[in-house]
Amino acid sequence: MQRLIFTLLFFIAFLVQSQNNAIGTDEKLVFTASYNMSGLLTDLAQVTMETSTVKTSKSTLMRLKCKARTYSKWDSYFKINDLYESYVNPNSLKPYLYKRDINEGGYYKFMQYNYNHKTNSVKSLKRKRRKDGTFWDEKTNLSINPNTMDLVSTLYHIRNLDIHKAKIGSADTFAILLDNKESNIKVTLMGTETIDTNIGKKECYKLAISMNDNTILEGEANNVLWLTADANKIPVYAKFKIAVGNGELRIQSATGLKH
């Protein structure tokens, strides 16, 4: 009997953990990406994170859309128009289709991952543009770990973690698929902090994000993310280290929140 109750509790706990408690189906978060040099800021781009529901004949999916667009003043010099999409299970945030369409100063790259969670595999499509304007495709079949996600769904998955239960200094590692390679991303809870944002003064969880085998996110505390310490866990501020100086992401508006 005791074993049965324990098993039942474990099952309920697992179900609760895998439920999406933080992300609404019609959420829109708008950010400003800036470059910080000796405390002086210059705004570079607008980053938008949107969610929506997509219904098919068989299932209902959640579309997680992230886009980065340079402000028009930069467009003549270096235009960025990036679109990242992930179609996930609305409850568990498990990804099924991931698309990355990047246009950065004339450089174009398209990536698509079709996940098959039954066989733990991914059908990958990489599309690049040649100098003459024509495209070439590279199709690969990849084997992945059962919990490997993409960049976008990982970001939303971090928001869905029970951070309030975590101790300061505790860390969690997530496997993500980036450029057809599995990498580990480590998220460490540094503590809580109250910061002023465009959506008000917010008490936040301060999380350090690092990727050990990747040069994008180097260092233990160089890349920090502030998530509101409420049920929505909105990413309100992020700081990341780049070649010369620092980059910043500041929230401008948040609409359609779940709580």
Add this chain to the structure above:
Amino acid sequence: MRLLLIILSTILAILGVAMSILPFGSIALIPIVLSFVFGLIAFKMANKEGKSVTLIKVIFFLIIIATGLTIYNTFQPNEIVEDSESVENEKISDEDMEELESIEIED
């Protein structure tokens, strides 16, 4: 020493003007402030030594132009130009819908 300061101040003032024309925002103030400091020291030294200050005055003129442009640019609102190609790209295409139709999610 005075000549070195004048050269540095000139280079930084030109850099300041270039950065204030480009959308660097308040970062353009870095070369502008440095150019002003070097120019001011060179101006005092030239006055003490009884040398010509014409070039330094030109530098100060460049600094005023660059500062004005930087302040103007800093207060310009950030805008995003929505082109039809991007808007179309963000929509779920028929091809995407076909991919999505084949998905069976596990709960």
